[in-house]
Amino acid sequence: MTDYKLIELPYNKEDLAPGISEQVVEWHHGTHHQGYVDGLNKAEQKLQEQREEEDFSATGSLLNSFTHNFCGNVLHDIFWENMSPEGGGKPEGELMDKIEEEFGSYENWKKEFKAAAGSASGWALLVYIPQRDELHNVAVDRHDEGAVWGAHPILACDVWEHSYYHDYGPKRGDFVDSFFQLIDWTTVQDNFMEISKTFN
Ligand SMILES: [Fe+2]
Incomplete structure (x- = not known):
């Protein structure tokens, strides 16, 4: 059984300020x-115990817990890694070409992503769908409600209140504007290329 661990931040905690304190x-x-990592390990452990004891009475709630915590962990990993104190600017190369092809322009993509971040009760995601060779924006509630099967997130913006309320109060849009200034497009491009090479 895999023992999930909290990833280390690729920068110091204070380095994202003033965008994120x-x-x-x-x-x-x-x-x-950390709570999602702990919840994931606990769900995995309990599921294994149920299998060994051949007692599946709590399996339904444990599978729900697995999905919630697994998706929370995956998206937070992407979120931390797709930001940098030296972030901002625009994508380049193949990713920029693809964004312009799919959304008409980078500015169009940005407006649509901001709308997704404004409406979601969880996450705004830029995903790559290998079987269609398409990029798409997705608005997700919690960590998985509204998710798209076969799509791989390459950029994630956490819009749970724990992500911004202490710094911005109800002004979520201001937080999202700051997020754009923190995006590490090199990492997003790497995510795009890695998934593209794996599936195409
Ligand atoms: Fe979060």
């Missing part, structure tokens, strides 16, 4: 993200 990064990574 040190306090929010500390709570978000150390408490909330």
Whole structure:
């Protein structure tokens, strides 16, 4: 059974300020993200115990817990890694070409992604769908409600209140504007190329 561990941040907790304060990064990574890792390990352990005991009475709720915590862990990994204190700017190369092909322009993509971040009760995602060779924006509630099968997130913006409320209050749009200034497009491009090479 895999023992899931909290990823280390690729920067110091204070480095994303003023876009995201040190306090929010500390709570978000150390408490909330850690909670999903712990919940995932606990769900996996309990599921294994159920199998060994051939007692499946709690399996339904454990599978729900697995999905919630697994998806939460995956998306938080992407979220932390797709930001950088040196972030901002625009995508380049193949990713920029694909964004312009799919959305008409980078500005169009950005407006649509911001709308997704405004409407979601969870996450705004830029996903790549290998079987159609398409990019798409997706608005997800919690960590998985509204997810798209076969799609791989390459960019994730967490719009749970724990992500921004301490810094921005109800002004979620201001947080999303700051997020754009923190996007590490090199990582997003790497995610895109890796998935594209794996499936195509
Ligand atoms: Fe979060």
